[in-house]
Amino acid sequence: MAFTSDLDQITRAAAGDAAAVRALVNRYSPGVLALATRMLGDSAEAEDVTQETFIRAWKALPSWEPRAKFSTWLHRVALNLCYDRLRKRREVLPEELPDRADPSLGPQDTLDQIQRVKAVEAAIARLPERQSAALTLCALQGHSQTEAAEIMEVSVQALESLLARARRTLRAELLEGRTVS
């Protein structure tokens, strides 16, 4: 949707227009939830992050200045909330981190569809957080090179480097020996 349309919707939502509020939520919440789910690997936490992201958006709307696209800003807020949670996990409960990798899923196993999906999700969740974010934004959510770089507040070159490393790791983990194809 065009930027002006975005701005119009934001202006109306800030004034409390119920239809505009609902339209913003319907349009952006699935993407925010998907990003948080991939980053955190935990649906309850992803739900919290999605809600918190929009609460921040509602607070910001009255003084909203369109320096960035609303979508970019919203995903950046969500991403930073995910980073915060991942850092807290590492600081507070390093020994209790869930091992999202299923040890039974070795390269020699025959994987059905569900197992394959779980293996891919686990491999993404094991990536360093910025690689995971880059991969999720670009490969899974279809953000453009520029959008993803803006959301992550990195250069396009840095984004490409993160993506290259993420995909290299996934290739090594998931395609080694062609057991998963």
Added chain:
Amino acid sequence: MTHSMTDDRLIELIEIWGADPASWPAAERAAGEALLRAHPERFAGVLAEARALDGLLGDLPEPEMPRGLTEAIIAAAPRARTAPRGGRQGWFGLKTPWAPASGFAAAALGLLMGLTVAPTASANDEMTAEVQELVVSALGFDTATYAVEDVE
């Protein structure tokens, strides 16, 4: 704007962005596709690997919105302020009806004070001319006279 494309850069594009040219950066897409069409054999291996990974990533389901999440988000959203019945105009078309009302209240209180306090004072108390004049100008009548009449 046209970009020159090298084999190395095209391999990077495929490895970073996947096998589908639609996912490559727009500025390099046309040049990349042209090189790929011209020499498909050079990129067959990297393309096959990228397709396999793209397939795995593409199979991931979108997380479903949890029940109630949308409504919870909407419930926290800004709400339109409801205008008072009959529009935003108050008394006599004034937006701040309390302003004149407070003036009336002050005047009424002053009058009540005058009526209450004056009888307690003796009609024989001396009142200076200046004070009497001030009271008359403020209330519009002479409390001393009023008090005398009341006593009589």
